[in-house]
Amino acid sequence: MGMKRGVIGVVGFAGLWVLLTAVLAPAVRFGVEAMAPGVFPFARIFGRVQLGVALALVPGLLFFWRQDPRRFLEGGRWKGQGLRMGLWAGLGMGMLGLVALGQSGLGVRRWGGVPGLGVWLGAGGAGILVAVLEEFFFRGVLGLAWWRAMGGQRVGWLVGVGAVIFAGAHFLRPVPGAEVGWDAGFLAWTRLELWAGAVNPWKLGGLFVAGLILGRMAWAQGTLAGPIGLHAGWVAGWKIAEVAWPEVPQATAGWWGPSLEAGPLPFLVLLVFALALWGRPILARLD
Numbered sequence: 001m002g003m004k005r006g007v008i009g010v011v012g013f014a015g016l017w018v019l020l021t022a023v024l025a026p027a028v029r030f031g032v033e034a035m036a037p038g039v040f041p042f043a044r045i046f047g048r049v050q051l052g053v054a055l056a057l058v059p060g061l062l063f064f065w066r067q068d069p070r071r072f073l074e075g076g077r078w079k080g081q082g083l084r085m086g087l088w089a090g091l092g093m094g095m096l097g098l099v100a101l102g103q104s105g106l107g108v109r110r111w112g113g114v115p116g117l118g119v120w121l122g123a124g125g126a127g128i129l130v131a132v133l134e135e136f137f138f139r140g141v142l143g144l145a146w147w148r149a150m151g152g153q154r155v156g157w158l159v160g161v162g163a164v165i166f167a168g169a170h171f172l173r174p175v176p177g178a179e180v181g182w183d184a185g186f187l188a189w190t191r192l193e194l195w196a197g198a199v200n201p202w203k204l205g206g207l208f209v210a211g212l213i214l215g216r217m218a219w220a221q222g223t224l225a226g227p228i229g230l231h232a233g234w235v236a237g238w239k240i241a242e243v244a245w246p247e248v249p250q251a252t253a254g255w256w257g258p259s260l261e262a263g264p265l266p267f268l269v270l271l272v273f274a275l276a277l278w279g280r281p282i283l284a285r286l287d
Helices: 003-035 042-065 069-073 078-105 117-149 155-169 184-190 201-221 225-244 264-278
Strands: none
Touching: 003 042, 003 117, 003 184, 042 117, 042 184, 069 117, 078 225, 078 264, 117 155, 117 201, 117 225, 155 201, 201 225, 201 264
16 A cells, blocks of 8 residues: 555545534534523534544545554463553653642642542543553554555554644634534534634643654554554543542642643653653554
8 A cells, every 4th residue: 555545544534424413413413402491512512523533434444544443452362461561651640740749749739638449430431441442543554554554664664653643633622602503513613622722731731742752652563452552541640630639629720730641840850750661662553
């Protein structure tokens, strides 16, 4: 496969994603309002439709690229894959714990005790769900599969592009505005946080570095097991840390926190980890 097939796939996917989301979002909003009036804002409904349409289009994109999704989890036996996921998940949780501990020392958080079993189970379930969906899409479909569809381009270039897409995708939510009418879905695409400037630069920078880390791991290991584990650890660690180290009431927001995902402190933790990881050799063989 040459570069043409890879580019056509991405462009076609993006075009269908925008069009179908814009058409379906108002219809879904109508159905949701009929069942639960005033409960779910249109921005949230639009985001869920975005995700659903993207996932629905993935099989067609992989078929067009002649890719087998099972390849993304190759690279070792299932027992070894599970162990790898668990170890990376522990590291991801530890990184969030380190940020929360640092903010506790700076006085914007305080130790609230070990969370209950329900918190751990809920955080773990959410972490696994988010990690599997996002890693399969961003590092699998728009990473390993795209690289093969492009005919084998420079890995560093692809990891960088993937990190930009990964960071920007987290701000593809419309800001509040006129949300009635058949064209609400189309208007929502013009009112995204990215275009409206409602983006925290520290969070955007942290997501970009996180995208570099996860992309680099996928290439260094030749499998999504490690990225899924680390990503799940980040999501679960964030939820657990919010309970274990609650914010101090009336804490003044600044570079020291209390946000666990935006600010120089979490960004520095990600950056140090990225620099430590970057020198590892790439072992992936996808030909």
